[in-house]
Amino acid sequence: MTRRAFARAGTVLSLDGYIRHATEGLPKPERLDAAAELRVHLLEQISVLEAKGFAREEAEFLAVQAMGAVRLGSRSLLSRTRILGWTVLGLMSLATGGWWVYNNLMPPREGIEITDINLTPDDMRILWNTRDAPHGPSANYNSAILTYSKATKSVYYAYITPDSVVVKSNPLSTVNEYDVSKRWPGSYRYQERWLLAAQEGSKACPQDWSLFSSIRVSVPALSSVYSSAGEPPYQDLNTKSSGGPVCSGMKLLPRTPSTPYGAPNVSTGGALSLGNDRPYEPLPLNRWTILKQLIITAKNAPFFHNLPPNYKYTSIYLAVLPSDQAASPNDSGVAFKRGVNGKITNLTYGGQLLPDLPASDWAEFMRNLPEMP
Amino acid sequence: MTPLKSGTLDLALLSALEHQPRYGLDIMHHVNARSGGLFGLREGSLYPALHRLVKAGYIESEWQESTSGGAPRKYYQLTDSGHSALGAKKEEWNSLRGALDSLLLTGRLTGRLA
Numbered sequence: 001m002t003r004r005a006f007a008r009a010g011t012v013l014s015l016d017g018y019i020r021h022a023t024e025g026l027p028k029p030e031r032l033d034a035a036a037e038l039r040v041h042l043l044e045q046i047s048v049l050e051a052k053g054f055a056r057e058e059a060e061f062l063a064v065q066a067m068g069a070v071r072l073g074s075r076s077l078l079s080r081t082r083i084l085g086w087t088v089l090g091l092m093s094l095a096t097g098g099w100w101v102y103n104n105l106m107p108p109r110e111g112i113e114i115t116d117i118n119l120t121p122d123d124m125r126i127l128w129n130t131r132d133a134p135h136g137p138s139a140n141y142n143s144a145i146l147t148y149s150k151a152t153k154s155v156y157y158a159y160i161t162p163d164s165v166v167v168k169s170n171p172l173s174t175v176n177e178y179d180v181s182k183r184w185p186g187s188y189r190y191q192e193r194w195l196l197a198a199q200e201g202s203k204a205c206p207q208d209w210s211l212f213s214s215i216r217v218s219v220p221a222l223s224s225v226y227s228s229a230g231e232p233p234y235q236d237l238n239t240k241s242s243g244g245p246v247c248s249g250m251k252l253l254p255r256t257p258s259t260p261y262g263a264p265n266v267s268t269g270g271a272l273s274l275g276n277d278r279p280y281e282p283l284p285l286n287r288w289t290i291l292k293q294l295i296i297t298a299k300n301a302p303f304f305h306n307l308p309p310n311y312k313y314t315s316i317y318l319a320v321l322p323s324d325q326a327a328s329p330n331d332s333g334v335a336f337k338r339g340v341n342g343k344i345t346n347l348t349y350g351g352q353l354l355p356d357l358p359a360s361d362w363a364e365f366m367r368n369l370p371e372m373p
Numbered sequence: 374m375t376p377l378k379s380g381t382l383d384l385a386l387l388s389a390l391e392h393q394p395r396y397g398l399d400i401m402h403h404v405n406a407r408s409g410g411l412f413g414l415r416e417g418s419l420y421p422a423l424h425r426l427v428k429a430g431y432i433e434s435e436w437q438e439s440t441s442g443g444a445p446r447k448y449y450q451l452t453d454s455g456h457s458a459l460g461a462k463k464e465e466w467n468s469l470r471g472a473l474d475s476l477l478l479t480g481r482l483t484g485r486l487a
Contacts, residue, residue: 022420034424036436037447041398041416044443068417 015042018064042067107189112281112289113145123195146192146320148172149285154327155190156349158288158319160357167334167349169327194291288319288355321354382422383431384466385412387451387459390432394450397423423449431455 013021019038023031042063049059123143148155155170172190283289331350339345342359389395389403397419404414426432432449439446451459 033447034420037397038416038420040396040444040446044398047443066415068415 013064015039015046015060015064018042018067022067038067107150108147108191109280110147110149110189111283112291113147114281115143115145119143119195123193144194144291146194146283148190148192148283148322150189151285151324152190152322153325154323155192156321156323156327156354158321158357160317160319160344165334165336165344165347165357167347167354169331169349169352171327171331173326283320283322285322285324286355288321288357290358291318291320317358319357323352323354325352327352381466382412382414382418383426384459384462385414386419386422386426387431387455387462390449390451390455391459394435394448396446396448400449426455429454429458431458 019035019042022038023034026034042060045063045066046056046059049062050056054062120143152172154172157168157170159166281289328350331352333351334347334349336347336357337345338359339356344357344359347354347357385404385408386400389400389407395403397416400423401414401416401419404412408414423432423434427434427449430452432455433452434447434449436445437448
């Protein structure tokens with residue numbers, strides 16, 4: 001502040017106030033030294049004025065006024081440390097603000113982030129703490145994070161085998177963490193963390209396998225279907241040599257700030273899985289998206305890629321349908337028709353008509369894959 | 374203080390300390406007295422300038438007891454670097470003064486001839 005501005009502001013500082021103002025911004029040792037020097041100077045001037053007959057208060061006022069705008073701690077004299085400190089503080093505030101904006105205002109990317117066989121520490125912890133979860137090297141887990149579009153009101157899951165159709169609904173209004181109205185506008189998307197296994201659990205699909213048991217299917221029925229055609233017993237990929245239950249499922253893990261995200265895209269072999277080459281897949285609203293398909297071959301059959309073109313094999317697959325229609329938590333009852341070539345048509349669940357699904361027959365499945373956007 | 378004066382402030386302060394250490398108020402009185410009040414040097418200019426010269430290494434300070442029995446005073450004195458700087462500034466000033474004198478004198482002569 002210049003002397004003119006100082007006067008214009010009408011500020012009359014006391015001796016102490018003046019010294020504090022003049023030395024503000026200096027490092028402490030330098031500030032104390034400069035303050036002492038100014039104080040001696042002022043006291044000496046005050047003494048001279050007092051000797052001339054001025055009262056103490058008047059002398060102090062005149063001495064301070066005569067000093068003008070001494071600013072030892074001016075910008076040029078500010079310590080570099082202090083400037084650096086403010087800079088660091090500013091950058092930290094900026095970073096914190098940016099992080100807050102990212103977390104609260106910027107929604108996660110909608111679609112399927114493929115993390116594939118890269119399980120997070122959280123995944124591992126849950127797996128190892130869940131007695132009945134599939135363990136072992138042949139579990140062949142695939143993992144993904146599904147981020148649903150904002151308009152999603154319910155999610156349908158379908159597990160399709162050659163002889164059964166299992167559907168389950170997930171009305172998002174019942175998920176405690178999913179409450180868009182209480183969150184910052186536009187920032188929240190419902191997310192799920194999926195772990196898909198092609199290996200049975202230590203029990204045959206136990207009912208209490210809650211973390212992963214949202215959808216289960218038992219394969220042995222396949223044997224009866226195909227044994228009549230003279231086929232040997234069937235095996236699920238890489239695991240059993242005879243017909244047995246194949247369990248799969250999911251773990252719901254709504255998005256939280258501490259949710260770890262794995263690295264994307266490690267391809268799998270022997271099964272059609274999401275994103276063999278791409279780290280992201282779309283997750284369109286009101287359309288089925290196939291998450292994983294297991295190709296079921298006969299015991300001792302050649303590996304899938306070496307099978308003859310006319311070989312008879314089939315598959316099971318898991319699909320998900322984000323819907324903009326609200327589902328009821330009490331929905332149940334699947335109805336469907338097998339259309340031409342095994343395509344699943346007129347599919348309803350809880351009275352709600354759902355889009356058609358491809359056949360589980362491999363060839364037909366490939367012909368009837370939903371069109372990807 | 375005009376820009377010209379402010380440009381010569383360092384020279385004035387170094388010059389005030391050439392022969393003896395002085396404290397702030399003493400420097401101010403000395404400069405104002407020797408310059409006939411032309412500088413009008415005040416604390417607002419004096420102390421920042423002294424701090425700048427200390428940082429530049431031209432002067433150094435030391436607290437000393439007052440000979441008059443008052444509070445201790447902070448005395449400033451030239452360093453070796455300050456003596457050198459003062460010599461250089463004096464030469465610079467003499468050159469500038471000579472150049473200005475020549476310019477002003479020539480102008481006066483030209484004016485007369487015209």
